[in-house]
Amino acid sequence: MSELTKKMGRLNFKHTVLVDQVSDTIAQAILEGILKGGDQLVEAKLQEQFGISRSPLREAFRDLEKKGLVVIVPRKGTFVKRVTRKDIEDNFPVRAVLEGLAAREAFSRMTKEELDSLEETFLNMKGAVAKKDGKAFMKHHIKFHEGFIRASGNDVLINILMNLRMHSVWHRFSYQYYKEDFQRSLIIHKKILDLFRNEDSDAQEIENMVRWHIEIALDRFLAYLEEQQSKPR
Template sequence: MESLFNEKKGNKSLTSMIFEKIREDIMMGKYVSGEKIVEAKLAEEFGVSRTPVREALKQLELDGLVDNIPNRGVMVKGISKQDIDDIFAIRIAIEGIAVKWAIERMDDGDLEKLKEIFELMEFYTFKKDLDKIAELNTKFHEFIYNATKSRYLEHVLKDFQFFMKTTRYKSLRSPGRLDSALNEHREVLEAFIQKDIDRAVKAILRHVNNSRENTKRIGGLPE
């Protein structure tokens, strides 16, 4: 862990990297709702001073994932059923707009890159490599967002992307979901190839709804 934070990634600050790591741990269930996060313990674990940890915890509080309670300390709030319901509702709205704009604005080179991502998804689905599939799944959707060439959409999605990645990963853990998700992405890709906006919107909304149902089925939505 120490070496992770000794090497800056791109332009990310130490605080940002620690923030992202703690956020990921909360979202993936390492910390449960109501659990106390001890600043000194995290600083020791990460091999850093307490200052960047303290700043990261402040960011997490602004994101609503922790509460700093007087005389108790920093307590995990986590993500609720309502939060994830909201995430999927927003995804449904965003994905429909994104595929429409992407089809209208992407060039042949963009389409070839989308095909390449899908082909890698096929390969790793055959190998049942969940981590790689989840990564490529996110890359597929992010590429569509980028292909819209809309700085405003990019701004809206910037802080939202992590939460979507988490729900995608949970959905893919559902039995049989890997193959069905691949088929859903194939349907989206074929609509892009045909430049059929209506078909693409229907395909992406079907995919998001199926992801939501699978997330519920495996207990991804807390009661």
């Protein structure tokens, strides 16, 4: 291998890392509601903000489009994708089935360390509720679900769910939880944790509990969406 080829390889690696960092930063801003549906991502401003050229920024845009977070309109620009009712109705039922399956597989494979981590994450969720910190609650809520998804050990399932959850998390960050929703969520996650803790639990019961939790979240989110749309503009 020539020195030139080696150098190109190193540059390509650095370029890829840069694209990933820019994509992740913009994605996080969308997930947290800093960038809202319909907002335009202005190339010149972002190039200046990140201190990068047009090429890696446009690659980051294409990555975000694949994840369903932005829409690239030829000759007009790149815009944050608006959440529609269909987006939510398409995503949640599929996620409910697959995440339930992940929980079922995790039950027989989860290590003590993974179980302890799940319990610690639940306690962090509980602490966030006590402080009425919605952002922290969602952070730990995401970690709780990703904890048992990864514990399933099924790489195909993990990869599919990580992509589905990217969309779902985006929807959930748009949802301004009422106080009772936090409490209800804690009760459900405590039940899920207890089922994982109990060696005599039935794997089907764990799968059903996770599926039910996500299906209920869908119903409540759609109700909230309808409420918001019915308000006078």
